[in-house]
Amino acid sequence: MFSTGSPSRAQTQSHAATPATAATAAQIAPKSETREVIDETGRSIRIPQSIHRVVSLAPSITETLYALGLQDELVGDTDYCDYPPDAQHKPKVGGAINPSIEAIAALHPDLVLVTKALNRLDTVRALADLNIPSYATDPHTVAEILSSTQHLAELLGVPESGAAIVKDLQARLAGTQQRLASFPQRRVLFVVWPQPLISIGKKTFIADALFYAGATSIIDSSQDWPQVSLEEVVRQQPEFLVFAESHASEAPPGIDSLANLPGWRVLDAVKNRHYALVSDAVNRPALRIVSAIESLAKQLHPEAYPVARGAEKDNLTGYHGTVPPLSATALRLPQSFLSFMAPSAEALASTPEHACSL
Amino acid sequence: MQPLTLWRVLARCGILAVILFVVVVVALKFGAVQVSLWGLGRDLISVILHRTSAISTDYGMIVIDIRLPRILLAIFVGAALSVAGTSFQALLRNPLADPYVLGVSSGAALGAVLALIVEPHIALPPAVTALLTPLGAFLGAAATIASVYVLGRREGLLDTNTLLLAGIITASFLSAIIIFLMTTLVSRDLHGMQFWLMGDLSIALQRNLRWILGVTFAIAAAAIYTTAGDLNLLLSGEKEAMHLGVDVPRVRLVVYIAASVLTGLAVSVSGAIGYIGLLVPHVMRWIFGSDHRILIPTAAFGGAIALVIADTLARTVVAPAEIPVGAMTALAGAPLFIYLLRKRLA
Numbered sequence: 001m002f003s004t005g006s007p008s009r010a011q012t013q014s015h016a017a018t019p020a021t022a023a024t025a026a027q028i029a030p031k032s033e034t035r036e037v038i039d040e041t042g043r044s045i046r047i048p049q050s051i052h053r054v055v056s057l058a059p060s061i062t063e064t065l066y067a068l069g070l071q072d073e074l075v076g077d078t079d080y081c082d083y084p085p086d087a088q089h090k091p092k093v094g095g096a097i098n099p100s101i102e103a104i105a106a107l108h109p110d111l112v113l114v115t116k117a118l119n120r121l122d123t124v125r126a127l128a129d130l131n132i133p134s135y136a137t138d139p140h141t142v143a144e145i146l147s148s149t150q151h152l153a154e155l156l157g158v159p160e161s162g163a164a165i166v167k168d169l170q171a172r173l174a175g176t177q178q179r180l181a182s183f184p185q186r187r188v189l190f191v192v193w194p195q196p197l198i199s200i201g202k203k204t205f206i207a208d209a210l211f212y213a214g215a216t217s218i219i220d221s222s223q224d225w226p227q228v229s230l231e232e233v234v235r236q237q238p239e240f241l242v243f244a245e246s247h248a249s250e251a252p253p254g255i256d257s258l259a260n261l262p263g264w265r266v267l268d269a270v271k272n273r274h275y276a277l278v279s280d281a282v283n284r285p286a287l288r289i290v291s292a293i294e295s296l297a298k299q300l301h302p303e304a305y306p307v308a309r310g311a312e313k314d315n316l317t318g319y320h321g322t323v324p325p326l327s328a329t330a331l332r333l334p335q336s337f338l339s340f341m342a343p344s345a346e347a348l349a350s351t352p353e354h355a356c357s358l
Numbered sequence: 359m360q361p362l363t364l365w366r367v368l369a370r371c372g373i374l375a376v377i378l379f380v381v382v383v384v385a386l387k388f389g390a391v392q393v394s395l396w397g398l399g400r401d402l403i404s405v406i407l408h409r410t411s412a413i414s415t416d417y418g419m420i421v422i423d424i425r426l427p428r429i430l431l432a433i434f435v436g437a438a439l440s441v442a443g444t445s446f447q448a449l450l451r452n453p454l455a456d457p458y459v460l461g462v463s464s465g466a467a468l469g470a471v472l473a474l475i476v477e478p479h480i481a482l483p484p485a486v487t488a489l490l491t492p493l494g495a496f497l498g499a500a501a502t503i504a505s506v507y508v509l510g511r512r513e514g515l516l517d518t519n520t521l522l523l524a525g526i527i528t529a530s531f532l533s534a535i536i537i538f539l540m541t542t543l544v545s546r547d548l549h550g551m552q553f554w555l556m557g558d559l560s561i562a563l564q565r566n567l568r569w570i571l572g573v574t575f576a577i578a579a580a581a582i583y584t585t586a587g588d589l590n591l592l593l594s595g596e597k598e599a600m601h602l603g604v605d606v607p608r609v610r611l612v613v614y615i616a617a618s619v620l621t622g623l624a625v626s627v628s629g630a631i632g633y634i635g636l637l638v639p640h641v642m643r644w645i646f647g648s649d650h651r652i653l654i655p656t657a658a659f660g661g662a663i664a665l666v667i668a669d670t671l672a673r674t675v676v677a678p679a680e681i682p683v684g685a686m687t688a689l690a691g692a693p694l695f696i697y698l699l700r701k702r703l704a
Contacts, residue, residue, distance in 0.1 A: 095541070098541065195560070195561040195562065196558045196560040196561060196680070196682070197560065219678075221678075221679055223679060226679040227560070227679055227680045227681065227682070228678060228679060228680065229389070229390035229560075229673060229677060229678045229679070229680050230424050230560065230562070231389050231390040231391045231420045231424050231425065231673075231678075232390040232391065232677070232678035234391075234419065234420050234423075234424065235390070235391045235420065260564060261562040261563075261564065262423045262424065262427050262562045262563070262565075263423050263424040263427075263562050264562060265423075266419045266420070266423050266424075
């Protein structure tokens with residue numbers, strides 16, 4: 001695969017407008033048929049005018065592409081792109097942190113989509129050496145997830161469908177806001193990992209999503225994934241513990257056993273089983289976060305949903321006293337924790353934020 | 359070597375016990391939540407008198423239910439690692455030896471990772487589930503101890519060099535398996551993984567587990583202490599020790615098994631905390647000399663003191679956030695080690 005740069009350049013040439021210039025196309029063609037765009041990290045990149053082959057290096061981006069109806073343009077994604085289920089059948093290029101550059105190049109993408117919080121700058125540089133452009137998204141809030149979706153829609157030539165989706169989701173968020181307007185914010189602890197206790201910082205999109213769901217995190221840390229003192233949590237006595245659920249994954253001690261553990265059992269939220277379980281979508285900066293916000297809002301503020309309460313009891317009233325068995329409530333880590341996957345000790349030591357400052 | 363008297367041992371241990379007590383009180387005082395010394399004393403007396411109803415405040419619950427168990431865990435883990443390190447340094451007659459040199463921590467980490475992988479796929483009562491990861495870690499450690507023992511024998515007996523090489527190779531092989539699992543099978547429990555590599559004392563243990571740990575620690579430490587006199591003779595050489603009547607193979611076996619069990623226990627509940635088992639034995643040897651009859655108990659106290667201090671710093675320097683205690687011991691341990699080394703040479 002030493003000549004991986006050539007095929008992609010050759011393909012670019014084949015789009016050349018005038019065959020007469022084909023002889024010198026190698027020098028001038030890329031300029032005449034590319035455009036310059038600024039990605040969300042402020043990098044200026046050159047990409048082909050029309051984009052037909054896209055590789056996604058983040059589960060959140062894969063989800064967004066499907067939502068925009070661009071699944072046919074998606075020619076490759078990562079091992080962890082599992083939503084929608086069809087994404088699992090796309091050609092795989094490895095993990096988000098350690099993708100195979102060869103496998104990406106072999107797919108001849110017009111553009112590779114990365115996200116700053118998850119992918120590594122090394123990956124972007126290696127792709128640039130092969131003349132494969134990469135566009136980085138960098139959403140930090142729910143609003144930025146929506147605007148980032150709009151940017152991708154414009155970039156990939158489907159601005160209308162992007163605008164329609166974003167408008168619909170904004171209306172749903174506004175509806176939730178309206179319902180919750182008269183209720184005080186719940187004070188919650190978002191549990192990323194119980195032992196050792198990892199929660200979320202105030203700058204994460206999850207903290208922002210909690211806000212939309214009528215809740216505030218008791219943890220006020222500027223780190224994104226702070227290891228938190230249980231003492232501090234006991235002092236703050238959150239009203240609810242929020243867990244992200246997963247049906248297939250590994251779990252540290254399940255939430256059922258928390259009531260027996262020193263420290264945890266002193267928490268009012270544990271004594272009263274005030275647990276809220278939210279879909280693992282909350283861990284990904286993609287559009288399903290709006291559904292996760294709605295589900296969380298219903299669990300934290302059942303009084304704001306009086307009609308639905310009887311009709312959809314199981315889904316809406318949270319899990320007070322009826323926590324599903326452990327296998328169904330296994331916890332899932334946010335996307336950024338995938339970076340601990342890195343094969344080298346060097347990459348292990350780097351946090352997601354530092355891993356990629358594009 | 360001065361003749362050993364009970365007084366010499368008790369005097370040294372007594373001083374260290376007083377220091378440990380002071381350190382524990384300071385550790386109880388400081389944390390993410392401020393408590394007064396007066397309130398602390400009152401609550402502790404209530405606990406001792408079993409009048410738990412007298413502890414009404416949240417703050418009392420924080421200190422008694424979170425801080426105290428964690429400090430006790432630090433004492434246990436610190437003492438276990440330090441005694442294990444002292445034993446391995448004597449057994450292998452190598453100043454670089456630490457509790458992890460023979461692969462026990464890698465085996466425990468692998469066991470913990472495997473437990474994390476199988477946990478969602480088997481249905482167990484919650485009480486057992488909470489124990490599964492420490493249990494997996496301990497089984498991993500035990501399996502490693504057994505295989506290194508088999509590999510480290512020469513003509514049926516433990517041989518120092520063979521044991522050391524077998525341990526190092528086993529450790530590196532197990533680390534390779536962990537890396538392989540991390541990059542292929544395991545997808546999401548990677549923070550749990552980091553915990554096993556780094557060392558952390560913040561996990562809450564169930565009460566029954568604490569008793570098992572305490573009793574096993576006492577048995578293993580006592581077994582090592584019975585060989586203290588023989589270890590002194592071993593320092594002058596194996597042939598010499600044998601001529602002086604030491605049953606060298608038996609001493610090796612007892613020390614190897616007991617020290618490995620101590621390490622396995624410590625790693626199962628706290629991950630691989632570095633430097634305590636390497637640094638504390640050296641410091642204690644420089645202060646109290648290399649008579650193992652004194653060195654082993656003083657090393658136990660020294661390890662406990664060092665780890666309680668390190669964990670208190672880990673809890674407080676960035677409060678209300680925390681840093682893994684393993685990062686703290688490495689951060690403080692390496693420069694301290696260099697300083698002591700240069701000072702001793704000067």
